[in-house]
């Protein structure tokens with residue numbers, strides 16, 4: 001088995017995230033460290049990062065596999081006022097940090113620590129199945145998100161993948177008459 | 189290829205934004221919005237308004253010297269992630285268009301008519317500073333505490349830190365099955381070694397270390413299908429080490445066939461309750477337990493000769509419709525008693541009117557409003573007056589619900605500002621001009637110095653040690 005095994009098609013998006021963000025973004029040292037550990041042959045990360053530029057590279061793998069990495073995807077946010085905001089996100093990046101980079105009003109009160117639901121978004125239904133399934137913890141929180149729909153997700157938990165190219169993500173609109181916590185109090 | 193137009197777009201948008209922003213900073217004409225209350229409702233209304241309208245300046249006026257409302261004095265100490273929201277709120281306080289005025293109680297230190305002289309609009313976001321009562325005999329007994337005040341006690345709310353909390357008995361009863369009840373139960377049962385690392389106040393930690401409480405009973409007036417707590421909080425309780433959650437199997441039997449028919453948001457919660465009820469047994473390793481009991485309404489708080497609680501009498505209820513979430517409990521005339529040395533009333537917070545001239549709905553305990561704009565009791569709109577958060581909607585909902593609600597109010601204010609129905613100003617103004625000399629107002633810099641002091645008192649292990657006396661807070665601010 002060659003050293004490049006982790007680049008096979010079964011590569012997890014999480015791992016892809018480490019590799020790509022490390023090369024693009026220098027988010028945190030841990031990810032750089034991991035990237036280097038996993039891919040010694042990619043010792044030079046050639047891309048200078050610009051949030052406004054699409055990045056497209058392919059890695060030649062040892063052995064006969066060729067895998068192409070589109071390192072960014074274009075998606076569109078529909079903000080609370082109904083405006084369409086096309087953006088370019090990095091694979092592995094979560095929707096909350098993407099929205100923040102483009103100054104889109106997604107709150108993220110708990111700073112992506114899965115404790116608030118203020119990053120609640122609706123995923124374009126056609127793309128819903130493309131997303132990695134939500135964890136129990138995310139579902140627990142979603143259960144109490146105002147305006148919950150069947151295509152609801154928490155933005156901070158959705159990591160961009162290549163398959164999301166062209167996806168629309170909308171933020172809950174400010175409307176009236178929502179009931180909270182799924183609890184209906186009873187007047188006695 | 190396409191990077192250039194996009195880049196230009198961004199450039200154009202940002203330069204336009206800059207021009208607008210700079211103009212708004214120096215323009216003579218602007219709107220001033222006064223927000224009463226610095227909880228999530230106050231901050232989110234301010235945030236959205238500042239974003240929607242570059243001509244707005246916001247003052248947040250707070251009764252306490254400290255900002256953040258229930259995020260500081262409500263959210264449990266062992267939920268630090270929830271408090272991350274403070275970072276966002278603090279960024280807002282650093283914005284030149286937003287000012288903080290602490291230690292000013294609207295209605296006492298300053299009147300509404302005074303405020304209206306200087307503000308285009310006033311947003312009331314003062315939350316719910318009281319709580320609902322059971323209205324049963326013995327409610328004032330020693331040892332029968334309001335959960336709201338107990339929360340204030342462990343979180344260091346100045347008016348509640350002297351609450352008499354006696355944890356020397358074995359059993360504690362909590363009436364109500366909402367998330368506050370769960371918070372209280374968790375604080376009573378969590379091993380103190382875990383609480384030591386949180387921002388829980390030292391006086392509370394000391395008392396909890398000496399606590400003899402072994403058994404906490406969470407009593408609801410309706411059934412398992414109607415509980416008000418949420419799944420995240422229940423799961424957290426179930427995960428507590430060395431604590432067993434006891435659910436009576438028979439109470440939950442009827443749930444099995446209906447779980448799949450329940451709406452999202454209820455289904456998984458009920459499923460978890462059901463599953464737990466199949467397996468809850470006292471384990472050898474646990475020495476403390478939480479019991480969840482249903483269909484019991486308290487009727488009398490019984491006391492000993494010294495007036496201290498020793499038991500509660502409950503009437504056993506049945507439900508009008510067993511299988512409906514929205515159903516009513518009816519008494520059966522059968523009574524039973526639970527012995528306890530301390531008990532908590534956790535049946536909901538309650539807002540109170542603080543300003544005579546402001547309409548108030550005395551049944552729902554909220555300010556009547558239309559999308560956040562205050563209405564008179566006859567339904568006509570009150571010019572320039574708005575409300576947001578718990579005072580607008582009632583004391584239910586997590587921070588996310590409060591945020592949505594605050595956004596709605598901000599949009600309503602913005603509509604009126606754009607329609608030019610509100611007064612604008614062209615001179616600067618400081619709220620301090622309205623406050624009598626000698627009254628110590630607190631600004632953002634003062635709060636920062638207090639914040640720094642609290643963090644440093646927290647030492648190595650705690651994120652902070654809250655200062656719980658207002659005099660001491662002021663002394664620290666004056667000395668910086």
Ligand SMILES: Cc1cc2nc3c(=O)[nH]c(=O)nc-3n(C[C@H](O)[C@H](O)[C@H](O)COP(=O)(O)OP(=O)(O)OC[C@H]3O[C@@H](n4cnc5c(N)ncnc54)[C@H](O)[C@@H]3O)c2cc1C
Pocket residue numbers: 116224225226227228229230249250251252255256257258259262263264267270292293294295313314315316317339368371537542576577578579584585586587588590
């Ligand atoms: C015990 C408890 C725990 C909670 N835990 C969570 C949690 O973990 N996660 C979550 O999402 N939500 C939680 N919530 C819900 C959340 O706290 C509320 O949704 C939110 O705080 C409501 O915001 P608000 O601004 O309307 O009220 P508040 O937060 O109460 O803010 C009102 C502010 O107005 C001030 N004020 C009052 N009177 C005056 C006056 N006369 N003049 C000036 N200022 C005044 C008060 O001092 C206060 O600072 C919890 C609630 C409670 C009670």
Ligand SMILES: NC(=O)c1ccc[n+]([C@@H]2O[C@H](COP(=O)([O-])OP(=O)(O)OC[C@H]3O[C@@H](n4cnc5c(N)ncnc54)[C@H](OP(=O)(O)O)[C@@H]3O)[C@@H](O)[C@H]2O)c1
Pocket residue numbers: 181184185186321322363364365366367368369371408409410414415416417421485486534535536537583584585586
């Ligand atoms: N971790 C968190 O996210 C967190 C923590 C704390 C609070 N909060 C939020 O803050 C809000 C307030 O919480 P809360 O617990 O104060 O209120 P709540 O959720 O409204 O719960 C109140 C409970 O008291 C019961 N009750 C009301 N009147 C009663 C009476 N006369 N006799 C007996 N029982 C009675 C209710 O039962 P009925 O249903 O029968 O009326 C209900 O079980 C909630 O929205 C909550 O989610 C969130």
Ligand code: FES
Pocket residue numbers: 096107108109110111112113114115116117118119141154155156157
């Ligand atoms: S930011 Fe809090 S849950 Fe996503």
